[in-house]
Amino acid sequence: MRKKVLLLHCPGDKIYLHDYYTSYSSKANYYWPPSDLIILSGVLREFELSVIDAIAEKLRPSECMKKIIDLKPDAIIFTTGSATWDNDIRFINEVRQRHSCLILGSSSMFLFEARYFLEKAPSVDALILDLISSEIVEFIQGEKKVYQTIAYRNKEIFIPTPDLKRGQNFSIPVPHHELFNFHLNKSPLAKRKPFSLVITSLGCPYTCSFCVAGSIPYRYRNVDNVIEELKYLKSLGIREIMFNDPTFTVSKKRVLELCQKMKENGLDFTWVCNAHAATVSEDLVKTMRLAGCHTMMIGVESSQEEILKKYSKGATKDQIKRAFQICQKYKIRTLAYFIIGLPRETKQSVLETIKLAKELDCDYASFTVPTPDIGSRMRQEAIEKGWLDEKIKIFDSTCFPVFCSAELTKEEIWKLRQRAFREFYLRPAYLLKKINSIRSLKEFFFFLDQALAMFLR
Template sequence: MKVLLMVAPSVGALTLEASNDIAQNMGFYPPLGILYVGTYLKRNSEHEVHIIDSESERLTYKDIEEKIKTIKPDVLGITAFTNTLKNVLDVLKIAKRVHPACITVLGGPHVPLFPDETLQFKEVDYAICGDGEYSFKKLVDVLGEKSPADIKEEELKKIEGIVFKTSDGTIYKNGYARVKDIDSLPFPDRAFLRKDLYFCILGKKRLMTTIMSSRGCPFQCTFCNTPDKLYRYRSAQNVVDEMEYIVSMGIEEIFFFDDLFNITAERAIAVCDEIIKRKLNVKWAFRGRVTGINEELAKKLKQAGCERIQFGIEKATDESLRIVKKSSTVEDIINAVNLTKKYGMMCVGNFLLFTPGEGEKEAEEIIRFALKLKLDHAEFSVFIPYPGTQIYNEGLKSGFFAKDYWAEYVRNPDPNFQLLWEEKVPRERMYEITARAHKRFYFRPRIVWNELKRTTNWTEFKRKLNGAMIVLKLR
């Protein structure tokens, strides 16, 4: 069978005005989810596999239509985020129109949040909750070359994580699929995609890619809707094997795309030790927890080639950190930032403004805290009460939200939909404060001078200039 795996365009997806311009221009990262699924299918079957990243290729819907006409896929698998749902459905409508026999399958974070609503759309034939490698292959094998009438529902029901509409019209759901031994999976085959399309605005090298050394996040932050709370990680040897494979492709920089790379310092040290032992020359960065770094790890990170750490700092007081269940303190934050800088690595901080109970006073506290820290970069975001988060659920229960706005949205996706926690500050003022926070942070002599000193090539200079122009345009 011909199988096409896709990422839909994000143009017109739900956004937040103040922070989205920055987020959209931070770079393009390879779609590891469909790369893992496509690689596993290719290695373990005779199916013909194609992958299209509409984002990095900047494809229009007309471009996508032509590609579907050319490939004529028997199965189209597509990643769905709640904020890109309309875009995903637009792609599926194109596929069903130009190639009606195509069977469509949705995966990604949206499906476990809204499995029943996902199957209400006539363009969606199947969906998979959770890790897709094993389950998607089993589904494609069951579908085979059969006509819809010959597909046995009992075979489908055996597939972990599957969601589909049965012959009597009910929605069948078989839990959440997880790959427990991630070391057993083949490395994502990056030859599916053009490696020159991917970059990070904070990176120094021309070519970069991403890697995932773990899956799941065990923490309970009230603003996060990560569905997979079961933490699983790869061995240090397996991770560095993949890093060596990446370097052999001529890629010069790696970003660890784990929810959190350093959930424990011991495991992060093991990866560093393996890199150092093999004398692997590569620059890399990661997203991490402030409580997961100590002196020993900071020293090892620098020795192993780590250049940048991105911390989810979020708040400026112990009480506000406690309220959002960050499991960290202001002292932890200061210690993590200082250790990162002590060993010569760049430090990035993410901050969340206007969570429940917060107004302009609290936003100013967060901004001033960010300015005091020894950060090289900062991103300030207006809080969005995403579906499935503790905050959104409490907002529904308390009556703060008059109805389930997200459930309404996913039944009829509207690209103009925006839901904020407008308790003390109107949304336009939120955007204004957030935009000003970026300008206050970046247009300081220390930040500008340090960025100029760190710039080593023309590619890096152009990226930084582009970033500066984005910040200037924020309103």
């Protein structure tokens, strides 16, 4: 008899999103399932799999608990992160009291501080250090061996150092997308529904010190393996894809190959992706547009060249401006990511960043505060310079900041972040542009719902 494995997104008091690298509360009412659980649904295909997404289903803790007890899983894998760890582990402790089974956690933060989290969570048996490792299957099956990609308890806590080879090409079994409630996914960027996530790579080759993804070796999937998954999604009736890689456009050659094979196989999805400004070129964007791409999300972070250089952004201000101009030329919508109040920024430099956000004429802008992500170089800098207490491991990039440098207080950073939202989204020209882009009453009400949620949170 096959073992029952439950993939769990724990209940919360807000709409929380997890993408393995980060966790945060939804700025509006948008939601999509955790990337790591989607990947694991492929890796663990040989088991009898179930998914409980308490956030998507809006389950209260008691309702989620009842579903778990009724299911009687042999193993539970839960996703977590810096925004939800305390809440998640309280719920997992209750699960352990009510049901005896193997419990594993999934999050990139375990790669860097596995011992701390295992010591703080005696209810958890193991922490996954590599999402695509075959050892996860072996561990659940109970094989006795020394594991290299799982931190676990064996009388004492055992923390291996996984050998994640940078630049490795890999394949995974097609994820069980049908187990996820993709009809409940919501995104202001999606042009069609239903939509789902596809992950074509892990880690990132860029080494931005404010981001943890660059601290994880970049590995990428075989293009034919991605096409196989896209074919399966089409058979399920999925019409839109969010390629949720930290940087989808790392390899121009690979993206061009993927776009060509999507067209050859009649995979007429509309889709969005994350891009790095330094990788954006005319021929690449033109090809992506013809293959269905309609929106690119690009990290800008700051208007200040010295800040971009200090935090190893890997792109200049001119490259960033050029990337947005190319997207606009080929009618690709853009979302710009900004971090308000990075260490060493002043009020004046932040105001210049807000000005840049408006000058770029992007369709959407995301303004977050700096977060000391576990595994990022910025976290280490903040601890060393006394800006952050090392014990602080719980934070949310969409909420009040947990640290600052001497130039701005946390209160000033938060006020500037709120100001950025107002100045960008409440411009008459922007509102008129958005209203003119709406093509249906349904689209209007969705836009209104997202706007109200963002400004009333």
